[in-house]
Amino acid sequence: MDVEKYRTWRDIDLTKLVYYYTKRGIRVFEIIGDDDKLAVYNAHLFSRYRERMKLDIPNPYDVVKHFFINDGYTINKFDDENDFDEVFSPRKNGIVLGTYLKEMCWTVYNTFITNEMKFEKQSDIEQQLIEVWEEESNIEFLLNGNSSYFKAIRGAIIELQKEK
Numbered sequence: 001m002d003v004e005k006y007r008t009w010r011d012i013d014l015t016k017l018v019y020y021y022t023k024r025g026i027r028v029f030e031i032i033g034d035d036d037k038l039a040v041y042n043a044h045l046f047s048r049y050r051e052r053m054k055l056d057i058p059n060p061y062d063v064v065k066h067f068f069i070n071d072g073y074t075i076n077k078f079d080d081e082n083d084f085d086e087v088f089s090p091r092k093n094g095i096v097l098g099t100y101l102k103e104m105c106w107t108v109y110n111t112f113i114t115n116e117m118k119f120e121k122q123s124d125i126e127q128q129l130i131e132v133w134e135e136e137s138n139i140e141f142l143l144n145g146n147s148s149y150f151k152a153i154r155g156a157i158i159e160l161q162k163e164k
Contacts, residue, residue, distance in 0.1 A: 026060040
């Protein structure tokens, strides 16, 4: 994400990623906070992202960079009817779907669908997440914030609300 001008430490957004290549392609681990939580992004997600976003980016590592620059932020919804939670994760350009593995504290993201591919129910869930997030956050601060992180979140909210 480009910052127009560095003003304070809030203009820095740090994402800790580790990646490696498997037989199926690139796999990325995002280290969340200082505890033992991980987000795992499987190769299938990046191939679907590239395909469905119609990106002419042959290098998988460059697709990963594009994803995290443009769709790295998220607001998750968990559905915990099983021993695992299904994860619904709206992004600026679509939705990432996955599974939360409770015992390991891992969120495993498996695939990506674009905004155009969403079902009405998915759009409704997305709107509910936005409303909950707005209620629980000091939205005025975020919407008027100067940091790149807040600009990204503001952009996500604006993009999601445009679709309504």
